[in-house]
Structures are given as C-alpha cells and as structure tokens.
Amino acid sequence: MAARPTSFVLNGTLIDTPTPHALRVREGVFCVVDDGAIAQICAVENEVAERYRGLPVVKLAETQMVVPGxxxxxxxxxxxxxxxxxxxxxxxxxxxxxxxxxxxxxxxxxxxxxxxxxxxxxxxxxxxxxxxxxxxxxxxxxxxxxxxxxxxxxxxxxxxxxxxxxxxxxxxxxxxxxxxxxxxxxxxxxxxxxxxxxxxxxxxxxxxxxxxxxxxxxxxxxxxxxxxxxxxxxxxxxxxxxxxxxxxxxxxxxxxxxxxxxxxxxxxxxxxxxxxxxxxxxxxxxxxxxxxxxxxxxxxxxxxxxxxxxxxxxxxxxxxxxxxxxxxxxxxxxxxxxxxxxxxxxxxxxAAVDRGASAEVETAEAExxxxxxxxxxxxxxxxxxxxxxLGMQGLLGTFEEGARFDALLLDCGLDGGEGGGQRFTRFGDEGVAELFEKWVTTGDDRNVVRVWVDGKVVKGG
Amino acid sequence: MAARPTSFVLNGTLIDTPTPHALRVREGVFCVVDDGAIAQICAVENEVAERYRGLPVVKLAETQMVVPGxxxxxxxxxxxxxxxxxxxxxxxxxxxxxxxxxxxxxxxxxxxxxxxxxxxxxxxxxxxxxxxxxxxxxxxxxxxxxxxxxxxxxxxxxxxxxxxxxxxxxxxxxxxxxxxxxxxxxxxxxxxxxxxxxxxxxxxxxxxxxxxxxxxxxxxxxxxxxxxxxxxxxxxxxxxxxxxxxxxxxxxxxxxxxxxxxxxxxxxxxxxxxxxxxxxxxxxxxxxxxxxxxxxxxxxxxxxxxxxxxxxxxxxxxxxxxxxxxxxxxxxxxxxxxxxxxxxxxxxxxAAVDRGASAEVETAEAExxxxxxxxxxxxxxxxxxxxxxLGMQGLLGTFEEGARFDALLLDCGLDGGEGGGQRFTRFGDEGVAELFEKWVTTGDDRNVVRVWVDGKVVKGG
The missing domain is CATH 3.20.20.140 (Metal-dependent hydrolases)
Incomplete structure (x- = not known):
C-alpha cells in the first residue's frame, strides 16, 4: 500500500445522507482533509483557505465519488x-x-x-x-x-x-x-x-x-x-x-x-x-x-x-x-x-393475503x-x-467541517471485458447519483477502491 | 476465450441437489462429457469406457467443484x-x-x-x-x-x-x-x-x-x-x-x-x-x-x-x-x-410479536x-x-448420465492479498462441501471461473 499524506485536498463528488430521505450530492467540490479531519468543504478552488493551498490534490474521476465509511x-x-x-x-x-x-x-x-x-x-x-x-x-x-x-x-x-x-x-x-x-x-x-x-x-x-x-x-x-x-x-x-x-x-x-x-x-x-x-x-x-x-x-x-x-x-x-x-x-x-x-x-x-379455498373475488384492498x-x-x-x-453525530457518518475523515472512495467505472471488475453494468449515461444508487443496490467491495479512517488510507493504494 | 473441446473428461468434485434437503457430493469422480451431454460418471479412472479414454482430461484443483448451471x-x-x-x-x-x-x-x-x-x-x-x-x-x-x-x-x-x-x-x-x-x-x-x-x-x-x-x-x-x-x-x-x-x-x-x-x-x-x-x-x-x-x-x-x-x-x-x-x-x-x-x-x-404497551410477561410461545x-x-x-x-428434469439441473452438460466451474480458492479475488474468506481447513456452502451464502461471480452450456465454454478461459 502506497503511503498517503493524511493532509490533502479531495476534488470531486461527495455523497452523503444527513437525513434518511435525501441524498446530498456535492459534485466537483474541494474537501480539505487536515490531520485526519475535514477542515473545509467548498465549491470552488479559490475558496480553499490560504494555509491549505500547498496540500496535494486528489482529483476524482467522473465515475468516482467519496462517501462516508x-x-x-x-x-x-x-x-x-x-x-x-x-x-x-x-x-x-x-x-x-x-x-x-x-x-x-x-x-x-x-x-x-x-x-x-x-x-x-x-x-x-x-x-x-x-x-x-x-x-x-x-x-x-x-x-x-x-x-x-x-x-x-x-x-x-x-x-x-x-x-x-x-x-x-x-x-x-x-x-x-x-x-x-x-x-x-x-x-x-x-x-x-x-x-x-x-x-x-x-x-x-x-x-x-x-x-x-x-x-x-x-x-x-x-x-x-x-x-x-x-x-x-x-x-x-x-x-x-x-x-x-x-x-x-x-x-x-x-x-x-x-x-x-x-x-x-x-x-x-x-x-x-x-x-x-x-x-x-x-x-x-x-x-x-x-x-x-x-x-x-x-x-x-x-x-x-x-x-x-x-x-x-x-x-x-x-x-x-x-x-x-x-x-x-x-x-x-x-x-x-x-x-x-x-x-x-x-x-x-x-399486504394481507387471502389464501381461502374460494377463487371468488370479494373486495380489493387499498395500497x-x-x-x-x-x-x-x-x-x-x-x-x-x-x-x-454511537453519540458521534457530527464526527462520523456525514461530511461536515470538523468531522473525522472516515470515507470510501467508490469507483463505479470498473466495468469492461467479460463482466469485468465490478458487479453491476454501467451503460455510460448514468450520473454520479445513479452510479451511487447502483452501488448500494447491486455493487460490492470491488467498487470500494480506497478506504480512509481518520484521513489515513487503510485499504487501497 | 480459449477454445475448449466439447468432449472431455472432468476429474474432480461434482456437487448437485437432486432433492431439496441433501447435497450430493461426488469427490474425485470422472465425468465424461461427450458432444454436449454427460456420457458417463464413474468413481475411478479405469471405469471410464474404452471409447472415451483418449479424451482430454480437465483435472480440478482441491478448491474447485463443478455444479449445475x-x-x-x-x-x-x-x-x-x-x-x-x-x-x-x-x-x-x-x-x-x-x-x-x-x-x-x-x-x-x-x-x-x-x-x-x-x-x-x-x-x-x-x-x-x-x-x-x-x-x-x-x-x-x-x-x-x-x-x-x-x-x-x-x-x-x-x-x-x-x-x-x-x-x-x-x-x-x-x-x-x-x-x-x-x-x-x-x-x-x-x-x-x-x-x-x-x-x-x-x-x-x-x-x-x-x-x-x-x-x-x-x-x-x-x-x-x-x-x-x-x-x-x-x-x-x-x-x-x-x-x-x-x-x-x-x-x-x-x-x-x-x-x-x-x-x-x-x-x-x-x-x-x-x-x-x-x-x-x-x-x-x-x-x-x-x-x-x-x-x-x-x-x-x-x-x-x-x-x-x-x-x-x-x-x-x-x-x-x-x-x-x-x-x-x-x-x-x-x-x-x-x-x-x-x-x-x-x-x-x-414469530408473532406482542408489541403491547405492557412490559409484563404473559406466556412463552413454542418454537x-x-x-x-x-x-x-x-x-x-x-x-x-x-x-x-421447464419439463427438463433429467436434462438440466442435476448431473445424470444423459443430461446436457450445463455447468459451472467454481473456484473457492481465490483468496489472498487484501481480501483478494473472492468475496468470502477461506481458512484452508474447509472441505469442498463447506466451500460450496460458503459460495451459496457469501460468494459471487468471482468464484464462477468457467461456465459451460451444452458442453461448450460460454464464460471463462
């Protein structure tokens, strides 16, 4: 496993779910990880604070996204x-x-x-x-x-x-x-x-x-x-x-x-x-x-x-x-x-099922x-x-400034060949949110190409 | 995909389930596939009929098994x-x-x-x-x-x-x-x-x-x-x-x-x-x-x-x-x-669940x-x-003499490295039936290293 700095700037898509019923998809953002924690998340590069400007930038591909661990x-x-x-x-x-x-x-x-x-x-x-x-x-x-x-x-x-x-x-x-x-x-x-x-x-x-x-x-x-x-x-x-x-x-x-x-x-x-x-x-x-x-x-x-x-x-x-x-x-x-x-x-x-002996229809139930x-x-x-x-909201589970950086780099573009390197099929016209949905429903560990805990790489190169 | 003969002898473990409640595990057998069908299954090599003696032999590894498609x-x-x-x-x-x-x-x-x-x-x-x-x-x-x-x-x-x-x-x-x-x-x-x-x-x-x-x-x-x-x-x-x-x-x-x-x-x-x-x-x-x-x-x-x-x-x-x-x-x-x-x-x-407002215990149900x-x-x-x-019992679904050879070669020994090439973990002391069980419950397509239909290879080298 290649050594990775624990302070760096991610540039690409962040996806998380602060509420149960909506995805938060932040495309093309800059996420500063400093000493294991998220120091800053901003929409454009020139909003990155002066002191983080020298950090190495990890640029994500179009089929990649970072999600909470x-x-x-x-x-x-x-x-x-x-x-x-x-x-x-x-x-x-x-x-x-x-x-x-x-x-x-x-x-x-x-x-x-x-x-x-x-x-x-x-x-x-x-x-x-x-x-x-x-x-x-x-x-x-x-x-x-x-x-x-x-x-x-x-x-x-x-x-x-x-x-x-x-x-x-x-x-x-x-x-x-x-x-x-x-x-x-x-x-x-x-x-x-x-x-x-x-x-x-x-x-x-x-x-x-x-x-x-x-x-x-x-x-x-x-x-x-x-x-x-x-x-x-x-x-x-x-x-x-x-x-x-x-x-x-x-x-x-x-x-x-x-x-x-x-x-x-x-x-x-x-x-x-x-x-x-x-x-x-x-x-x-x-x-x-x-x-x-x-x-x-x-x-x-x-x-x-x-x-x-x-x-x-x-x-x-x-x-x-x-x-x-x-x-x-x-x-x-x-x-x-x-x-x-x-x-x-x-x-x-x-739904209730009437298994009764009769094939006659009585009433239709509401859905x-x-x-x-x-x-x-x-x-x-x-x-x-x-x-x-675990009483760790704000520290884990979503991407917030001040949270620890426990995260997964998903790559949903590993298809190819005879079924290739991922479980589901990509057609090429899916947006990043749909690729994420396909990962949750039909993907697997193959798409988890890098894992960070406290900003340190613990799986993947 | 390498060309494979449609007539060959498999030597290794066959697993199938002719009944719902038992595995049939035939270890180390010889299975003759001739022109897309199973011509013979026998326990030892010298029972293989004379006319099939010249066929190429595909020998399975210890972690491999052949199961019905x-x-x-x-x-x-x-x-x-x-x-x-x-x-x-x-x-x-x-x-x-x-x-x-x-x-x-x-x-x-x-x-x-x-x-x-x-x-x-x-x-x-x-x-x-x-x-x-x-x-x-x-x-x-x-x-x-x-x-x-x-x-x-x-x-x-x-x-x-x-x-x-x-x-x-x-x-x-x-x-x-x-x-x-x-x-x-x-x-x-x-x-x-x-x-x-x-x-x-x-x-x-x-x-x-x-x-x-x-x-x-x-x-x-x-x-x-x-x-x-x-x-x-x-x-x-x-x-x-x-x-x-x-x-x-x-x-x-x-x-x-x-x-x-x-x-x-x-x-x-x-x-x-x-x-x-x-x-x-x-x-x-x-x-x-x-x-x-x-x-x-x-x-x-x-x-x-x-x-x-x-x-x-x-x-x-x-x-x-x-x-x-x-x-x-x-x-x-x-x-x-x-x-x-x-x-x-x-x-x-x-099992029925009593969600009632009382925390008192009334009766225990039988299991x-x-x-x-x-x-x-x-x-x-x-x-x-x-x-x-599909009305095709005897032709598909189990391994019988006279059946078509639609089958999967499973390799459950692809572990290694950082989780390696399969989804589940092998400890090395599992028998072939337990490896098969782990595949059914926790494996995936990675273990399906070759697929035959009518004796022809349709996936895998």
Missing part, C-alpha cells in the same frame, strides 16, 4: 470463521452446538491471531470503517482483537464478552473473574488509546445477554460501565426462545428492564436485535438514549422477526437505530444488510401510497444513523 | 438498464413511470443491440445457464434478443411480450398485430433453432399480464401456444394493485382462471410471482402442471408478499416451483435470490423445531426445481 454496530469477531455456514437451527441450539465451541477456541491466543486479522481485512475490504465488536470471554484474545484493530487502523469499539452461567464448562467464567477481566480490559484500552470520543479503539462493557449473566455479574458490569463512563453492548428481545429462557430465569421480567436495573441502560448502551421489543421498552430506550441495532439479515434468519423502523421513526422519533451485520448470525456484509433493511421494511408492511424505505434510507442507516447510535 | 425462470430483458434503480413506488405506478418508457425504447433495434448483449454477459457472468426471458412488444428487438442469446450460447426461452390495452400509446399494439408478430416469432425461432426440448433458443408465447391483454388477445395467444405446443409465460397474483385492477376488468374472476379459459394454462405455462394465489388456484396449477416462479427479492420489494414454498411443498407436493430474479423488479442475481429465498421462507413463518430451508434447498430451487419447472 460504513458503521457496523454489531459483530461477533470470534464467529467470523463460520460466516455463511451452520445456520440451520434455532438460536439457542445454534449457540450450544456451533457458536460456544467456536468461541471457546479463542482460549488460544494463536487462534485469535489467525482469525482476527482476517475479519478486519474483510471489514475494511467491504467499506466498514467503524466496527462495534464482541470478542470472546477471553481477556488475552480480546486484547489481540483490539491490537489488531488499532494496527489495521479500523475504528473499533471492542468488548470482552461476559458469561458466568448457562455456558458450557469449557467456556464459562466465574463472576469475579469476569468482572476483574472486564475492568482490566477497560483500563488497558484507555491507557493504550486514550478515553476520548475519537480514540481509535474504545472499550465496551459486554454482558453477552441476559441468559448467560447472573444478576450479580450484571450489577458489577453496570458499576464498571458507570465508573469508566464507557459503552455497553449486549443483545435484547431477540427471539422466541431467548425470550422464553429469560422468563424462566427472571419470572415476569424482560431484557430492557433487567439491563436498566443493573445500571447498564444509558445513552452509551447499544442493544442488538430488539425485534421483539414491547412499545413501552422502545419508549424506555428512547428516554434514556440507548441504541437499537437492527440486524436485518440475522433477524429474519434467526429471530424470524424484524425491527419495524418506519413505525419507530413515527412513534419514537428520538429512538436511536443503527445497522449491524451480526456476523456470523447474519451472513451478509453491510451492503447486504442495507439491501435487507429495505426488504425488512417491506416485510413489516406486508399504501408511500414507500419511503429505499437506498438513500438504507445508506443513512449504515452511516449517519450509526454515528448517532 | 443456474436456471432463472423470470427475467425482463428490456428492463436490464434500470437494474437496481427506480424501485421506490408501487407496481402499477412503476410500470407507467419507469418501465413502459424503458421498454418502448426497444422500438429501436440499435438500442436492443446495445442492451441485450450486456444482459447476457451479466447472466453468464453470474452463472445463469438457462434464462426465461420476456422481450418487449417489438418483434425486431425480440429477434435480436433471441439471436444474441444463441450467439452467446446461453440456453434461453424467449418471448415477444404482448399488450393491446392499458399500455401507453407509444408502446401498445393492436390485437391483430400482437397475434401476427407472436406467431411469426414462434415460427422464426423453430425454423432457426428447431423445436426440440434441447434447442438452444425456444419461443415462448408471452401475454404480459392480464391487465394489458384483451380477452380476444388472450384467446388468440392460447390458440398459438396450442398450435405450436410451445411455452407460455406471464405473471399472476402478484400484488394488491394488480389484483384490484384485474377485478375492475373481470369482475369476480382472477388471473389463474382467466389464463385457463384462454387455453394458456398447461404444463408448459410458467407464471411469475403467484404470491397472492388462493389455495384453490395452487391446486389448479398443480393439476395442470403449470409452474410457479418465486421471485423472492421482487416479491418482497414490490408485492410485499412471498410464495409460501414450504407450505406448498406440504399441501401441493406436485406443484412445480422454480426461482426467478425478475430483473429489474428484483435487483438481485440468482445467488441473491437464493439467499432471499431462505429469508423469504423465514418470513412466511414469522417450531425444524427449519428445513437452507442453502441446499435454495440451490435445489435454482437448479433441479427450475429444470422441473
């Missing part, structure tokens, strides 16, 4: 090896049969050193610039994960997973060990990369989910999260079998209330799935500022449910909702999950007039909404 | 240019605003000559070896489509679309012209490529859908289909708005019955979507041998409905069901639609024990089921 709010790093396989059984069986054994193997640091760099390559290759990661229960392996993220330059929030009950013998922790290792990991991260909002790696307190955490562990983790003012990640309201299990453990109580009582549910709490939330729970999450991570692929596949985002946007307009791949529960990339997010929102407004969930909205979920979910 | 039962060729775009409005509006104008442009043969070869490249690149294609209403452009298919060597069933009512002025036909052009197209195809089951291009009688066809046109097309014993393709029971429109035209009657009365519904009738079928209609289709084409991506996106395949398999075990991309209504490839078929079948068995819809089933739908849908 993707923010994946939910990844299980130790499950990467089984991505795309072993998805044929319900969630709780899946954990016992495939997933706990896969994670238990991370007791070996060398296994972590084999798998984690491959995951990070996969993420950067597909345009993910911020990853919120579950590690395994192991402190050493989770430190390796954090170090590999920092070395590769991906922005990461990393947690050592905690589980002191209902976990196989070879993988379970004691309550005391789990708390001690969590606090050590948090302190180690802060010491190594600082505690600021823009630290390249930040620690996350990570109770795996209610079923594998004793009340004592949950309370202890809540204390650590508050002591260090750090992020919390877990799962909530995912599936029928998970819900039933919680009910046997905590009769009459449910995930969100249990997290709240343990001091884990605040504005730095990121909860995956949430597809079976009661409305009162969504209201609670909105009130305290916690984030719902919709994982469309995984939710349909494992939870047989979806997060009703359009309805939440209407009824709980301040509820933070971002997007996650849930590797390896979901087997898609962020692009796949953007597309599945569009499908998911159709699923939530499925809803507007479908607002499209590629723009999907991209917004994967970028601006993800940033908001 | 994909059969896409529903494609709108003239919509290819808009693939992945313009999907934000309901079906009937979408036709008027985007799709009829896009198709009307095929009045120009030069436009057809620009777009159709690119579509065929896209299909072959993604591993589609048999394509069932709607052309436009234009005879000349549809002949170009058929000729381009034959020239590229893709197996194709092609129809001139028919529409004599409710279509914009610049695109509508008279009933007489539509019938005349259809009959001319059918005769022209049969003369050019023969009328046999394995002709490389076969004609299809193609009433667009009930709303754009007068009863006179439907009846006339039924007569042509019977006179030439050829395939029929159309749409049925797709969406709420389509259903409502049919109801205004044919009070008290529905698609399937109308096709049947016109003489169009037989065992060579392929009907796209069918997601709003009444059970009695599914029973009728089973009885006459007509095929349902499930287009999972398009159905969710535009019809807000799905084809309940597992339920149909149980209740209508002889109903033929295949898979289609519905380009450009669905924006995925066959691989995308296989994955969406898995999601679709989860959607059909979605169904088995989910039989997985990557094997999805691949079966895209291959063996598609062949059955």
């Amino acid at each position: 993707l923010i994946d709010l939910h990844i299980h790093a130790p499950q990467f090896k089984q991505l795309g396989t072993k998805t044929d059984i319900p969630l709780m069986e899946w954990l016992q049969k495939y997933t706990y054994p896969a994670e238990a193997a991370f007791a070996s640091p060398s296994h972590a050193s084999l798998v984690y760099p491959k995951l990070i390559t996969h993420l950067l290759k597909n345009g993910t610039t911020t990853a919120v990661l579950f590690g395994s229960n192991h402190l050493a392996a989770t430190k390796i994960l954090a170090e590999e993220c920092a070395a590769a330059g991906i922005r990461a929030l990393v947690g050592k997973t905690c589980a002191d009950i209902l976990t196989p013998d070879e993988y379970v922790e004691t309550t005391a060990d789990s708390l001690r290792a969590t606090e050590e990991f948090v302190e180690w991260c802060i010491k190594k990369w600082g505690g600021g909002v823009d630290a390249i790696v930040r620690p996350v307190v990570t109770p795996r989910f209610i079923p594998t955490c004793s009340s004592e562990l949950l309370k202890g983790l809540g204390d650590i999260a508050q002591k260090y003012n750090c992020f919390v990640q877990s799962h909530a309201a995912e599936s029928v079998d998970e819900e039933a299990l919680v009910q046997t453990q905590h009769p009459g109580r449910r995930d969100v209330a249990i997290f709240r009582e343990a001091g884990l549910l605040g504005d730095k709490c990121v909860l995956a799935h949430c597809c079976r939330l009661r409305d009162v729970e969504a209201a609670t999450m909105q009130e305290v500022g916690a984030t719902v991570v919709s994982c469309p692929f995984s939710n349909i596949l494992f939870a047989r449910a979806t997060v009703p985002i359009p309805r939440y946007n209407r009824d709980f307009p301040n509820l933070k909702i971002g997007l996650g791949t849930d590797i390896a529960g979901g087997f898609g990339t962020m692009l796949d999950n953007m597309r599945t997010a569009i499908l998911q929102d159709r699923v939530d407004s499925f 809803p007039a507007t479908w607002t969930v499209d590629f723009k909205y999907a991209f917004h979920l994967a970028t601006a909404a993800g940033a908001r979910g | 994909l059969i896409d039962l529903h494609i709108h060729a003239p919509q290819f240019k808009q693939l992945g775009t313009k999907t934000d409005i309901p079906l009937m509006e979408w036709l008027q605003k985007y799709t009829y104008p896009a198709e009307a442009a095929f009045a120009s043969p030069s436009h057809a000559s620009l777009v159709y070869p690119k579509l065929i490249t896209h299909l072959l690149k993604n591993g589609t070896t048999t394509a069932v294609l709607f052309g436009s209403n234009h005879l000349a452009a549809t002949k170009i489509l058929a000729e381009e298919c034959a020239a590229a060597g893709i197996r194709a069933l092609v129809g001139k679309t028919c529409a004599d009512i409710l279509t914009p002025d610049e695109y509508v036909e008279t009933t007489a012209d539509s019938l005349r052009a259809t009959e001319e197209f059918v005769e022209w195809c049969i003369k050019k490529w023969g009328g046999g089951v394995d002709a490389i291009v076969r004609p299809v009688v193609t009433p667009r859908f009930i709303p754009t066809c007068s009863s006179e046109l439907l009846k006339g097309l039924g007569d042509i289909a019977q006179k030439y014993n050829c395939f029929v393709q159309s749409h049925a029971a797709e969406s709420v708005d389509e259903e409502a429109l049919v109801q205004t035209q044919h009070p008290g009657r529905r698609d399937v019955a109308i096709f049947r009365e016109a003489g169009l519904l037989g065992d060579k009738c392929v009907l796209a979507h069918c997601c709003r079928l009444r059970d009695v209609e599914a029973a009728t289709m089973q009885e006459v041998g007509a095929t349902v084409v499930s287009c999972p991506f398009s159905n969710i996106l535009f019809a807000r409905a799905t084809v309940p395949i597992p339920r149909y398999n149980r209740d209508f075990p002889n109903l033929k069901i295949g898979l289609g991309t519905d380009i450009a209504g669905g924006f995925g490839t066959m691989l995308d639609n296989m994955r969406t078929a898995i999601l679709q079948d989860r959607v059909d068995s979605f 169904p024990a088995t989910w039989t819809v997985d990557f094997k089933y999805a691949f079966h739908l895209a291959t063996a089921a598609g062949a059955r849908g």
Whole structure:
C-alpha cells in the first residue's frame, strides 16, 4: 500500500445522507482533509483557505465519488470463521452446538491471531470503517482483537464478552473473574488509546445477554460501565426462545428492564436485535438514549422477526437505530444488510393475503401510497444513523467541517471485458447519483477502491 | 476465450441437489462429457469406457467443484438498464413511470443491440445457464434478443411480450398485430433453432399480464401456444394493485382462471410471482402442471408478499416451483435470490410479536423445531426445481448420465492479498462441501471461473 499524506485536498463528488430521505450530492467540490479531519468543504478552488493551498490534490474521476465509511454496530469477531455456514437451527441450539465451541477456541491466543486479522481485512475490504465488536470471554484474545484493530487502523469499539452461567464448562467464567477481566480490559484500552470520543479503539462493557449473566455479574458490569463512563453492548428481545429462557430465569421480567436495573441502560448502551421489543421498552430506550441495532439479515434468519423502523421513526422519533451485520448470525456484509433493511421494511408492511379455498373475488384492498424505505434510507442507516447510535453525530457518518475523515472512495467505472471488475453494468449515461444508487443496490467491495479512517488510507493504494 | 473441446473428461468434485434437503457430493469422480451431454460418471479412472479414454482430461484443483448451471425462470430483458434503480413506488405506478418508457425504447433495434448483449454477459457472468426471458412488444428487438442469446450460447426461452390495452400509446399494439408478430416469432425461432426440448433458443408465447391483454388477445395467444405446443409465460397474483385492477376488468374472476379459459394454462405455462394465489388456484396449477416462479427479492420489494414454498411443498407436493430474479423488479442475481429465498421462507413463518404497551410477561410461545430451508434447498430451487419447472428434469439441473452438460466451474480458492479475488474468506481447513456452502451464502461471480452450456465454454478461459 502506497503511503498517503493524511493532509490533502479531495476534488470531486461527495455523497452523503444527513437525513434518511435525501441524498446530498456535492459534485466537483474541494474537501480539505487536515490531520485526519475535514477542515473545509467548498465549491470552488479559490475558496480553499490560504494555509491549505500547498496540500496535494486528489482529483476524482467522473465515475468516482467519496462517501462516508460504513458503521457496523454489531459483530461477533470470534464467529467470523463460520460466516455463511451452520445456520440451520434455532438460536439457542445454534449457540450450544456451533457458536460456544467456536468461541471457546479463542482460549488460544494463536487462534485469535489467525482469525482476527482476517475479519478486519474483510471489514475494511467491504467499506466498514467503524466496527462495534464482541470478542470472546477471553481477556488475552480480546486484547489481540483490539491490537489488531488499532494496527489495521479500523475504528473499533471492542468488548470482552461476559458469561458466568448457562455456558458450557469449557467456556464459562466465574463472576469475579469476569468482572476483574472486564475492568482490566477497560483500563488497558484507555491507557493504550486514550478515553476520548475519537480514540481509535474504545472499550465496551459486554454482558453477552441476559441468559448467560447472573444478576450479580450484571450489577458489577453496570458499576464498571458507570465508573469508566464507557459503552455497553449486549443483545435484547431477540427471539422466541431467548425470550422464553429469560422468563424462566427472571419470572415476569424482560431484557430492557433487567439491563436498566443493573445500571447498564444509558445513552452509551447499544442493544442488538430488539425485534421483539414491547412499545413501552422502545419508549424506555428512547428516554434514556440507548441504541437499537437492527440486524436485518440475522433477524429474519434467526429471530424470524424484524425491527419495524418506519413505525419507530413515527412513534419514537428520538429512538436511536443503527445497522449491524451480526456476523456470523447474519451472513451478509453491510451492503447486504442495507439491501435487507429495505426488504425488512417491506416485510413489516406486508399486504394481507387471502389464501381461502374460494377463487371468488370479494373486495380489493387499498395500497399504501408511500414507500419511503429505499437506498438513500438504507445508506443513512449504515452511516449517519450509526454515528448517532454511537453519540458521534457530527464526527462520523456525514461530511461536515470538523468531522473525522472516515470515507470510501467508490469507483463505479470498473466495468469492461467479460463482466469485468465490478458487479453491476454501467451503460455510460448514468450520473454520479445513479452510479451511487447502483452501488448500494447491486455493487460490492470491488467498487470500494480506497478506504480512509481518520484521513489515513487503510485499504487501497 | 480459449477454445475448449466439447468432449472431455472432468476429474474432480461434482456437487448437485437432486432433492431439496441433501447435497450430493461426488469427490474425485470422472465425468465424461461427450458432444454436449454427460456420457458417463464413474468413481475411478479405469471405469471410464474404452471409447472415451483418449479424451482430454480437465483435472480440478482441491478448491474447485463443478455444479449445475443456474436456471432463472423470470427475467425482463428490456428492463436490464434500470437494474437496481427506480424501485421506490408501487407496481402499477412503476410500470407507467419507469418501465413502459424503458421498454418502448426497444422500438429501436440499435438500442436492443446495445442492451441485450450486456444482459447476457451479466447472466453468464453470474452463472445463469438457462434464462426465461420476456422481450418487449417489438418483434425486431425480440429477434435480436433471441439471436444474441444463441450467439452467446446461453440456453434461453424467449418471448415477444404482448399488450393491446392499458399500455401507453407509444408502446401498445393492436390485437391483430400482437397475434401476427407472436406467431411469426414462434415460427422464426423453430425454423432457426428447431423445436426440440434441447434447442438452444425456444419461443415462448408471452401475454404480459392480464391487465394489458384483451380477452380476444388472450384467446388468440392460447390458440398459438396450442398450435405450436410451445411455452407460455406471464405473471399472476402478484400484488394488491394488480389484483384490484384485474377485478375492475373481470369482475369476480382472477388471473389463474382467466389464463385457463384462454387455453394458456398447461404444463408448459410458467407464471411469475403467484404470491397472492388462493389455495384453490395452487391446486389448479398443480393439476395442470403449470409452474410457479418465486421471485423472492421482487416479491418482497414490490408485492410485499412471498410464495409460501414450504407450505406448498406440504399441501401441493406436485406443484412445480422454480426461482426467478425478475430483473429489474428484483435487483438481485440468482445467488441473491437464493439467499432471499431462505429469508423469504423465514418470513412466511414469522414469530408473532406482542408489541403491547405492557412490559409484563404473559406466556412463552413454542418454537417450531425444524427449519428445513437452507442453502441446499435454495440451490435445489435454482437448479433441479427450475429444470422441473421447464419439463427438463433429467436434462438440466442435476448431473445424470444423459443430461446436457450445463455447468459451472467454481473456484473457492481465490483468496489472498487484501481480501483478494473472492468475496468470502477461506481458512484452508474447509472441505469442498463447506466451500460450496460458503459460495451459496457469501460468494459471487468471482468464484464462477468457467461456465459451460451444452458442453461448450460460454464464460471463462
């Protein structure tokens, strides 16, 4: 990879989605990146401030555009090896049969050193610039994960997973060990990369989910999260079998209330799935500022449910909702999950079908007039909404002066030959906004020719 | 493209799915391809018949496998240019605003000559070896489509679309012209490529859908289909708005019955979507041998409905069901639609969610024990089921002695470098069946390194 200056001027098209329903397309602009942040965006060259005039200029081609990096709010790093396989059984069986054994193997640091760099390559290759990661229960392996993220330059929030009950013998922790290792990991991260909002790696307190955490562990983790003012990640309201299990453990109580009582549910709490939330729970999450991570692929596949985002946007307009791949529960990339997010929102407004035995026609139903969930909205979920979910709006997810420069250089002109170097077909008369739309709906990693985090090139020449 | 002999011996792994729920993995076998057909499959070299001993041997690497080519039962060729775009409005509006104008442009043969070869490249690149294609209403452009298919060597069933009512002025036909052009197209195809089951291009009688066809046109097309014993393709029971429109035209009657009365519904009738079928209609289709084409991506996106395949398999075990991309209504490839078929079948068995205002827990629901819809089933739908849908079981879709050799050479060992030459990550300890699974769930066209139709190489060196 050629060394690139971290201060430079981009000249070409910027595309982002500050709102869910409109693209902001800025063609031919000059974007000054200075020391990893966006110093200036202006329409013409002679508006570039005097002090940036000497910077090298990166001029984009007509088929190229720069867009915000993707923010994946939910990844299980130790499950990467089984991505795309072993998805044929319900969630709780899946954990016992495939997933706990896969994670238990991370007791070996060398296994972590084999798998984690491959995951990070996969993420950067597909345009993910911020990853919120579950590690395994192991402190050493989770430190390796954090170090590999920092070395590769991906922005990461990393947690050592905690589980002191209902976990196989070879993988379970004691309550005391789990708390001690969590606090050590948090302190180690802060010491190594600082505690600021823009630290390249930040620690996350990570109770795996209610079923594998004793009340004592949950309370202890809540204390650590508050002591260090750090992020919390877990799962909530995912599936029928998970819900039933919680009910046997905590009769009459449910995930969100249990997290709240343990001091884990605040504005730095990121909860995956949430597809079976009661409305009162969504209201609670909105009130305290916690984030719902919709994982469309995984939710349909494992939870047989979806997060009703359009309805939440209407009824709980301040509820933070971002997007996650849930590797390896979901087997898609962020692009796949953007597309599945569009499908998911159709699923939530499925038309009633009369399968009745008669072929007679009775009445015609009315068709809803507007479908607002499209590629723009999907991209917004994967970028601006993800940033908001991490309390980093203005810093990530859109291009603003003062924001960090986490971005993708898309080239949608790689066609040619027998199908050539990109997945979709270009006809040559598409404008840049249509090329971007085709990338969101039908493109892939091939179009992601360069990736920057904090202004540094982390993928591509 | 290097010339390849059409008679050769493959030595390596064959994978196919003769049943929906099991892979047939034949490792290290010898498969003799002679004059486009599979002459012999045997376990060891000295079982190869004497007369094939001199044929060149194509030896596969450990990461390579040969699988049946994909059969896409529903494609709108003239919509290819808009693939992945313009999907934000309901079906009937979408036709008027985007799709009829896009198709009307095929009045120009030069436009057809620009777009159709690119579509065929896209299909072959993604591993589609048999394509069932709607052309436009234009005879000349549809002949170009058929000729381009034959020239590229893709197996194709092609129809001139028919529409004599409710279509914009610049695109509508008279009933007489539509019938005349259809009959001319059918005769022209049969003369050019023969009328046999394995002709490389076969004609299809193609009433667009009930709303754009007068009863006179439907009846006339039924007569042509019977006179030439050829395939029929159309749409049925797709969406709420389509259903409502049919109801205004044919009070008290529905698609399937109308096709049947016109003489169009037989065992060579392929009907796209069918997601709003009444059970009695599914029973009728089973009885006459007509095929349902499930287009999972398009159905969710535009019809807000799905084809309940597992339920149909149980209740209508002889109903033929295949898979289609519905380009450009669905924006995925066959691989995308296989994955969406898995999601679709989860959607059909979605778990009930209590969104009630109370956070109290009442009862836990039971979880169904088995989910039989997985990557094997999805691949079966895209291959063996598609062949059955075209009455070509034994000839396409699985590897049998006597079958035509329509196949894909998958290489799942193209990883390396910064993510390298394939979409998914190989760890090196996967067996060939697991590599195949990863391809179905997370791979793409990059792994499709060679494509054969009738034993001839049509993609790859």
